[in-house]
Amino acid sequence: MTPCIIIEDEPLGAGILAEYVQMTKILKLLGQFQLLSEAWQAISQNPGALIYIDINFKGVNVNREDIAHILSFSSRIVFVTAYPKNHLIVKNLIISEDLGYLQKPFSYNTFHFVLNQVLSIREEKKNTL
DSSP states (O other), rough: OOEEEEEEEHHHHHHHHHHHHHHHEEEEEEEEEESSSHHHHHHHHHOOOEEESSSETTTTOOHHHHHHHHTTSSEEEEEEESSSSHHHHHHHHOOOOOOOOEEOOOOOEEEEEEEEHHHHHHHHHHHHH
16 A cells, blocks of 8 residues: 655645545555645655645745655655646756646546556666666
8 A cells, every 4th residue: 555645735626635545545645734844744754655745835835945855755746736737847846757747627537547657657666776
């Protein structure tokens, strides 16, 4: 089972993510947080957890340093945002090719597809080491 953490300040978005996680038998939800600052303890105590993270919290943007810090605990991040993917590139947030991306709104099928991508990339890296 893959542990995961949701960091999303919009109640509707957080609820949908939590529902999709619960529908997915290989995932175990460890916690939901409205702000990245609230999630640091859960991230540090659960190395390797899959992190679903919005990139904008009540006007505070996640930055490259935040992502690098998360990556020091977990190499599995899925950005969840209303912005198109090129916005992440412009903001210089794509610092690893194995980070996932979900653009709101998204379906369960899209959620599952991105999950499989992120997990398979991780497995490929593990097998090449």
